[in-house]
Amino acid sequence: MKHKVIYVMGVSGSGKTTIGEMVAEDLSIAFYDGDSFHSKENIAKMSAGHPLNDDDRAGWLSNINEFVVDQLQNHSVVVACSALKESYRHVLNHNISEEDRIWIYLDCDFHLIRQRMEARSHFMPPSLLQSQFDTLEIPSADLRIDMSQSLDTIHKTLRSFLQSISL
Numbered sequence: 001m002k003h004k005v006i007y008v009m010g011v012s013g014s015g016k017t018t019i020g021e022m023v024a025e026d027l028s029i030a031f032y033d034g035d036s037f038h039s040k041e042n043i044a045k046m047s048a049g050h051p052l053n054d055d056d057r058a059g060w061l062s063n064i065n066e067f068v069v070d071q072l073q074n075h076s077v078v079v080a081c082s083a084l085k086e087s088y089r090h091v092l093n094h095n096i097s098e099e100d101r102i103w104i105y106l107d108c109d110f111h112l113i114r115q116r117m118e119a120r121s122h123f124m125p126p127s128l129l130q131s132q133f134d135t136l137e138i139p140s141a142d143l144r145i146d147m148s149q150s151l152d153t154i155h156k157t158l159r160s161f162l163q164s165i166s167l
Contacts, residue, residue: 002100003076004165005068007092009083009139010106011132013113015147016080019106022155024078026162030071034081037063051131054087061091069095084135102165104158105141112148 006027008020017033024031038060042052064081071077083089083103093101114129143161145154 003072003074004100004102005072005076005096006078006102006104007083007089008078008080008104008106009089009141010108010147011082011084011113011136012129013116014106014108015116016082016106018151019104019145019154019158020078020080023104023158023162026159027076027078029076029078031078031080032067034060034064034079037067046128049128051128051135054085057088058091061088065092065094065096068092072096072100082132083139084132085137086139089139102143103139103141104143104145104161105139106145106147108147 006020006023008016008023010016020031020033038046042056042060045052045056061081061083064079068077068079081092083092089103110129110133143157145157147154149157
């Protein structure tokens with residue numbers, strides 16, 4: 001059996017962890033948060049209110065990709081990662097065939113996400129949200145989810161989509 005990676009992507013605060021965990025639970029596979037692959041330097045930079053640049057992200061994205069490629073030898077996985085630019089998604093897709101990867105894009109309104117970010121504790125401050133939207137290149141994902149919907153509606157959409165794929 002071939003294994004797949006399901007990437008859940010979107011700007012910070014869009015719900016990647018919540019949706020990623022939901023997908024992983026529904027499929028009984030492991031979930032990994034891309035934030036856990038950041039270097040201490042990246043976390044310190046974001047915590048200080050400075051957005052990451054492409055150079056900052058390069059090692060982080062490569063680390064995620066290497067981890068995923070290794071996991072796919074034995075398991076399917078779900079990974080939450082902002083993957084804001086097409087070039088970042090290219091790095092994440094490296095050495096993973098098109099049929100072995102699925103992209104779920106969490107589409108959100110700036111103001112809704114800003115409210116969510118102000119209500120949570122995270123190393124990424126709400127002041128950096130605009131930089132996320134400025135960097136975002138809208139993907140052609142396998143599934144695009146409007147995150148302004150209720151969690152129940154989102155979960156129904158996910159379940160329907162997940163029934164159409166084979167792991």
